[in-house]
Amino acid sequence: SAVISQKPSRDICQRGTSLTIQCQVDSQVTMMFWYRQQPGQSLTLIATANQGSEATYESGFVIDKFPISRPNLTFSTLTVSNMSPEDSSIYLCSVWGSTGELFFGEGSRLTVL
């Protein structure tokens, strides 16, 4: 199993500002994944964070809006840039375990006013 810690747990932000979410894993992993869960909705993959290379973004998500860093095998950050109320969501960090399952952090709940 993997223990994943995310910061902040929740935040309230002003329109036009940016926020960086941190994700720390208790073991080294090759790939980390960032998902978004909009209010009352399902989870959608934003991007895959690869150590030592650029993140890979899914359709509909761009690096300028969601820049990602992956400085080492246990840590990643996701920035939500120039926020608008539509960015109000839960952002979840996850890793793929050797047992063949996706482990999730507790999520970061962002509210944009």
Added chain:
Amino acid sequence: AQTVTQSQPEMSVQEAETVTLSCTYDTSENNYYLFWYKQPPSRQMILVIRQEAYKQQNATENRFSVNFQKAAKSFSLKISDSQLGDTAMYFCASDAGGTSYGKLTFGQGTILTVHP
């Protein structure tokens, strides 16, 4: 593109009874994983059960079991002896197959309420 469909937005069941949550999916892959995740109000995503598509035998995990129909692309979850702690949002998900580990497509979710 993969799709996962959960046709039951909400379900309810009495404590100690059995409930089945439905899920259908569409994929062009032959080898893939299917999952049921539970999200209680605390919002922590918890794996309930996992099925590997190449295995014909249905996965079971204590009170949780699946009915996996590969040809029909159906993957339902049965919860036996329902408990109050089972109250949560349940998501069905599939991965993209091949080497796309971790890239899951989720269904819209089913809110399950267990009544005492």
